[in-house]
Amino acid sequence: MNPLDALCSYFERLSARNLDALDAYYAADARFKDPFHEVAGVAAIRAILQHTFDKLPDARFRVTRRFPGEAGHAVILWEMDFTLPVTRQPATIRGATHLTFSADGKVTLHRDYWDAAEELYGRLPVLKWLMRALARQAAAPR
DSSP: OOHHHHHHHHHHHOOGGGGGGGGGTEEEEEEEEOSSOEEESHHHHHHHHHHHHHHOTTOEEEEEEEEEOSTTEEEEEEEEEEEOTTTOOEEEEEEEEEEEEOTTSOEEEEEEEOOHHHHTGGGSHHHHHHHHHHHHHHHSOO
């Protein structure tokens, strides 16, 4: 199995119980960035994922598309299903990840792109109202 397919398979099985396997897929000095974090090293990446599963124990990832690229680059589209802690409603975040792989097939860069305002904050009751008000204000003609 090529490194991208192996990683996507791992993502779809990812849970708090198998975070120790991260070393098999990520280089020791791998960099990770998402809307909330920017870290380097497998231990730091594992800590972010552990925190995610601590807060969202039922979170599950689905890779919906994969785009292998040239020179060790790839992009995947994904969805993360989870239950909102505040409302107990099911939710899904849709995002994309840019990956860079080393010559030995390990991830050296994992950069997530997703809209925290729409996908997360906009689903919380009070923040949802505020986000809509801000969006109306920004869209109003001057």
